[in-house]
Structures are given as structure tokens and as C-alpha cells.
Amino acid sequence: MTDAAPLTGPGSRPGGPGSRPDGPSRRPARKAPRVVVAAGLTLALAAGIAYAAELGPFDPGPPIPDPEATRQARAFLSDWEAGRMSRAAALTSRPEQAERVLKSFTAGLDISEPTLTPGAVTAGEDGTVTVAFTAKMPVTELGTWTYASAVPLREQDDGTWKVEWALSLVHPKLSGTEKFRLEREDAAGPKINDRDGDALSSRTHPSLAPLLPQIAGGSGAGPRGAVRLVDRVTGEVKATEASFGKKSDRPADRPVATTLDATWQSAAEKAIAAEADGKDAALVALRIDDGEILAVANSPSSGFNRAVSGTYAPGSTWKLVTTSALLLKDAVAPGDVVDCPKYLTVGKRFQNVETSEHRGATFRKDFTTSCNTAFISLRDKVGDQELGDVAGKYFGVGQKWSVGIPSYDGSVPTPRDQTEKAASMIGQGRVQANPLIMASVTATAVSGAFHQPTLTGGAKDTTATTPLPREVVTQLRELMRATVTDGTASVLADLPGEVGAKTGTAEVSEDAPNNGWFVAYRGNVAVACVVEKGVTGGASAGPVVRSLLGAVPDDPS
Incomplete structure (x- = not known):
């Protein structure tokens, strides 16, 4: 590093910093570049060290995952x-x-x-x-x-x-050295009985598997258990990883009473198992005069309770509500001619199942054959919010229900445009329901009075509804009866007594098969069933309801 060496030569003074006695002093300015160069070299060395250590601005960061x-x-x-x-x-x-x-x-x-x-x-x-x-x-x-x-x-x-x-x-x-063990405390849960005092369990009625813990939980307790970490050799508990359930003040020998009927429950489960063709399906049967639930069946039997908590477009079964809205304001009568073309375009093209048509049809014919285009053509007869208002005021849909277990109680939003309004007329768009809701809608349509559905009895009813006029109820019953004798619900035609029904087909998406719906009444019982990807209601959900009603000829008291 020559720039930093001491100066030597003629006239230099060994101890002087570059000055001579016989001349002007040598300027010390040359020392500055020496410092700058040295500092620059120091920075370079520091940078090299930083780069080697992967620090500062030269850090390439953590390895990137493949x-x-x-x-x-x-x-x-x-x-x-x-x-x-x-x-x-x-x-x-x-x-x-x-x-x-x-x-x-x-x-x-x-x-x-x-x-x-x-x-x-x-x-x-x-x-x-x-x-x-x-x-x-x-x-x-x-x-x-x-x-x-x-x-x-x-x-x-x-x-x-x-x-x-x-x-x-x-x-x-x-x-x-350690594994997990599941410990159950089934004895802590209360016994659950049907309306006649007969015991219910998921072993005797598999479809109740998602309901019974909810019923027990609503009574103040439910099944209890824990996941323990234990020694593989000794079985000694090392830790508790998860705990479930809670203790109840209810005496262990005091069962929880439900409105379910063991006979109807068994028949409902057998009907779905035999007729739903292995598809996901759900069914609810309830009493018309008080809303007490007789049967709740789900396929598969474990997991999600689609019958009570599911959210589906109800398809043409929703025409019970649409027809009520039209009849309430005398916008149509069963004998009026309401043409049923193959297609009708309202922003998008709507069509009937299998593109059927009934030129010059009466409204009665439109109902019994479930003509979509005819119902959509009447959309201007009701206000944009009217379907939702009628659903809530007369049928309790969208109000808060106290069923005894968690439930989804329906939704009928105001349409955002005419296309969505057209879809709402036939139970599509953003209209949402499930078998519990549609069984209740059916019960209200044929009796005129909404009764909040209940599974445990004694639940507080906070809904507020208005009875349907008697003339509207009479017409709805006649239309549903005609759907069995002369329409799409003929699968029930051989059943004795007055049986009425309405079929439904609900679009899911352009690529997925339609869901099939079927609602019916007989005596004091209303039933609703949905079969996912069932294509049509009459062909998929209809046989399930037929099997149920055929197996249980008498209504429960």
C-alpha cells in the first residue's frame, strides 16, 4: 500500500511529515485520497463478508419451495x-x-x-x-x-x-410410544323417546344419527367423550387432547320426549333406502293440525341433517306459494286460460320439463302439469316483493322457528331484476327451502293455518302469521288433488282416500342433474321429500313418498 508509506528523499526530515526547512511546506492534501481509498477498500471487504454471510442487501432469502x-x-x-x-x-x-x-x-x-x-x-x-x-x-x-x-x-x-x-x-x-384413545360417556346422555314413549336411538333408526345429539343438547346435555393421549404399552393417560359434551342437571332416568313416531320414522328410512336409488335425499313428515314432526329421514344417514338444515331451491313445489299469491288477489282462477308454450324468454330462456307445451291450457292444467312458462307469464300479476311477503305472512317462511334443534327457516329475497323474478315464480333464483319448510308449506296450504314445526314439543312460538282465506285453501286442495288424479303426481293415484300432491324439478347448474321434489298431504299428515340429482320429482321423490304412505296407512293420534 504505497500511498500510505512515509515519504523519503532529499531534504526530507526524518521526523517531519513531508516538509523541508529551506522551502515551503509540502501540502498534506495527498493524505485525503489515502483515507478515501482505504475506506473504500474497507467497504468492499465488509460487503464481501456480508455477501459471504448472506446478510443485508445481498441476502438471497430462504430457499424457495418446489x-x-x-x-x-x-x-x-x-x-x-x-x-x-x-x-x-x-x-x-x-x-x-x-x-x-x-x-x-x-x-x-x-x-x-x-x-x-x-x-x-x-x-x-x-x-x-x-x-x-x-x-x-x-x-x-x-x-x-x-x-x-x-x-x-x-x-x-x-x-x-x-x-x-x-x-x-x-x-x-x-x-x-404414545397413541390416542376415544372414550365415550354415553350413559351421561338422556334417553330419547318418541311420542308414545318408545326409545329412539341411532342403532334402531340410523337416520336420526345427526338429530339425537342435537335433541339431547337442547335438553341440557348430550353425548360426552374425550380423545386421550395414552401410553402404547401401559394405557396410562398422558393428556386429554379434546373433550366433548357437557353435564346436565336432568336426572339420568328422566328421558327427553319428542314428537317423532317410531313407526313413521322407520317407514321413512326404509322408503328412502329402497326408492332413492342411493342418491343423497331427505324427507320430513309432520302433522297438519299442530306442526308436530313425525319423521325426519336423511340419506346418507350420518353427517349433515339436510332435511332440516339444508338449503335448496324448492323448484315447482314452490308453486303452492306462488298460486296462493295469485289467488289471494284474484289475479287468476283455476278455469282461466293461461297458455303454456315450450319456451318463454325473460332475460334468459325458460322452458318446461322435457320442453312440454299445452297450448290454450287452463291454469288448473298449468298447475297439474307443472308448467313453468305459464307461471312465469303471470309474474306481472304480483309485486316484486309480494312472493316473499306472502311466504312470510301466511306460511311463516323466513321467520325464526323454534323447532327444538337448529334449523334453516327459508329465504325469499326480493328479486334483483325481471329474470330473477321469473325464476322466483317457479321456486328458482334465490328462493331457498328444505323438506321441513316444504312439508310445513304443504300443511299450511291445505289447512289455511301455519303451525310452527316442532320436534320436542313445548317450544316457544315467536312467529306471527295470518290464516289463508277459506276459498284459497279450497282451491289449493282441489289443485293438489287434481295433480294426483290427472297430473304429474299420479304415482299416488292408487292410494285410498283424499291424497293431494305437487311435484317439483329444481335446476342446480347447467352441468348437474336437477334435484327432484315431491310434496303431499293425506289426512292429517304433510310430507316433503327431495332427491338430489333425481332429475324429476315425479320419478325420483314420488316413489319415496308413495312407499312411505303405503307402509303407514293410518295417521298417528
Whole structure:
């Protein structure tokens, strides 16, 4: 570093900083560049050190995870979630052990339909990738166990990625020395009886599986249990990972009474099992004069209670409400001619099932054949909010119901445009209901009075409705009866007595088959059934209702 060496030469003074006695002093300005150069060199060295240490602006950041690893983790979680244990295990480094553990974990803890949600993805210095996930594990009849874990992945020699199998992947505390055990306290839950005092259980009536815990919970208690972490050898409890249920002040020998009828419940479950062709379906039967629920059936029998909490477009069964709105203001009479063309365009093209048409048809014919285009052509006869007003005022739809278990009580929003109004006339658009609601609508239509549906009896009724005029009820009953004798509900024609019905077909999307609907009344009972992807109501839901009514000829007292 020559610029920093001391000056030497003629006339220089050994101790002087570059000045001579016989001349002007040498300027010290040359020292400044020496400092600058030295400082620059210091910065360069510091930068080099920073770069080597991956600090500051030269830090390249954490390793970037390979997208293929993330896709593999998501595929593993998706297969596990769907119960495809063999496929999930095949994505791991130890397929046989993985399949055995995944199956035993879900079966041993009575877990059904888990939800596994992937989260943050990180890459390690050793080339591994980890995908965090949240597990929501529904424990049958108890509740949902939620926890966090992660899927580790490692790249293979051939460039593919595999899930690095470990017990801790399933749950962070699962190991070779500790496992989980489900403990139930079924005795803590109250007994649940039908209207005649006969015991009900999910073993005798599988379709009640999603209802009974709710009924018990509403009584102040329900099934209790816990997931324990235990020693694999000794069985000693190490920790409690999840607890379910609560204690009740109700005496253990005091059962919960319901309005259900064991005979009707059994017949309803058998009808769905025999006639729904394995499709998802739901049915509700209730008494017309007081709203007491006799049967609630769901297929599949476990999981979501679609009969009471489902949200469906009710399709043409909603024409009971639309017809009521038209009759209430004398906008149409059964004998009036209301043409039924194949198509009618209101922003979009509407059509009838199988593009049927009935030129010069009466309104009675339109109802019994479920003509969409005829009903849509009458849309200007009712105000934009009128369908919702009639549904709430006379049928209680959209009001808060106290059924005894959680329920969805319907929605009829004001249409946003004429296309949506046209759809609302035929139970499409944003109109939402379920079998409980449509069984109640049927009961109100044929009796004139809304009775809040109830499953446990004695529930506080906070609804406020107005009875339908007697002449409207008479016409509705006649139209429903004609639908059985001369229309789309002929599947019930061979049943004795006065039986009336209305069919419905509800569009789901352009790519999915329609849902099939069927509502009916006989004596003091109203029934509603939906079969998902049933295509038409008469062909799918109709046989279910026919099977039920044929198996239980007498109404319950």
C-alpha cells in the first residue's frame, strides 16, 4: 500500500511529515485520497463478508419451495380427506405403514368426513419441504377435534417428491410410544323417546344419527367423550387432547320426549333406502293440525341433517306459494286460460320439463302439469316483493322457528331484476327451502293455518302469521288433488282416500342433474321429500313418498 508509506528523499526530515526547512511546506492534501481509498477498500471487504454471510442487501432469502412438492402434499391431504387411504399412502415413503395408520386413526377414533386444509409452505436448508395443515376431525355424535400438523416431503433420486412418512404427520403427539384413545360417556346422555314413549336411538333408526345429539343438547346435555393421549404399552393417560359434551342437571332416568313416531320414522328410512336409488335425499313428515314432526329421514344417514338444515331451491313445489299469491288477489282462477308454450324468454330462456307445451291450457292444467312458462307469464300479476311477503305472512317462511334443534327457516329475497323474478315464480333464483319448510308449506296450504314445526314439543312460538282465506285453501286442495288424479303426481293415484300432491324439478347448474321434489298431504299428515340429482320429482321423490304412505296407512293420534 504505497500511498500510505512515509515519504523519503532529499531534504526530507526524518521526523517531519513531508516538509523541508529551506522551502515551503509540502501540502498534506495527498493524505485525503489515502483515507478515501482505504475506506473504500474497507467497504468492499465488509460487503464481501456480508455477501459471504448472506446478510443485508445481498441476502438471497430462504430457499424457495418446489411447486411440485406442494402439489404432492395437497394430493396427499385430498386423498386422506376423501378416505382414499391407499392412494394417500402410495404418495409416502412407507406406503404399507402409512395406509395402516391412516385407517386405524380414523376408524379407531370414529372420525368421519375430515377436513384437511393446507397452509404455509416452507423449504429447509437440507432440501426438504414442509406443508402445514389444519385438521378438523368430526368425531361421530360428539363434535369436531381441531389441531395443526404438517406434511414433510423429500425429493427422490428420480426428481419426484414423496411425503416423508412419520407418525407425527398424522398428529404431532402421535409416536411409537404414545397413541390416542376415544372414550365415550354415553350413559351421561338422556334417553330419547318418541311420542308414545318408545326409545329412539341411532342403532334402531340410523337416520336420526345427526338429530339425537342435537335433541339431547337442547335438553341440557348430550353425548360426552374425550380423545386421550395414552401410553402404547401401559394405557396410562398422558393428556386429554379434546373433550366433548357437557353435564346436565336432568336426572339420568328422566328421558327427553319428542314428537317423532317410531313407526313413521322407520317407514321413512326404509322408503328412502329402497326408492332413492342411493342418491343423497331427505324427507320430513309432520302433522297438519299442530306442526308436530313425525319423521325426519336423511340419506346418507350420518353427517349433515339436510332435511332440516339444508338449503335448496324448492323448484315447482314452490308453486303452492306462488298460486296462493295469485289467488289471494284474484289475479287468476283455476278455469282461466293461461297458455303454456315450450319456451318463454325473460332475460334468459325458460322452458318446461322435457320442453312440454299445452297450448290454450287452463291454469288448473298449468298447475297439474307443472308448467313453468305459464307461471312465469303471470309474474306481472304480483309485486316484486309480494312472493316473499306472502311466504312470510301466511306460511311463516323466513321467520325464526323454534323447532327444538337448529334449523334453516327459508329465504325469499326480493328479486334483483325481471329474470330473477321469473325464476322466483317457479321456486328458482334465490328462493331457498328444505323438506321441513316444504312439508310445513304443504300443511299450511291445505289447512289455511301455519303451525310452527316442532320436534320436542313445548317450544316457544315467536312467529306471527295470518290464516289463508277459506276459498284459497279450497282451491289449493282441489289443485293438489287434481295433480294426483290427472297430473304429474299420479304415482299416488292408487292410494285410498283424499291424497293431494305437487311435484317439483329444481335446476342446480347447467352441468348437474336437477334435484327432484315431491310434496303431499293425506289426512292429517304433510310430507316433503327431495332427491338430489333425481332429475324429476315425479320419478325420483314420488316413489319415496308413495312407499312411505303405503307402509303407514293410518295417521298417528
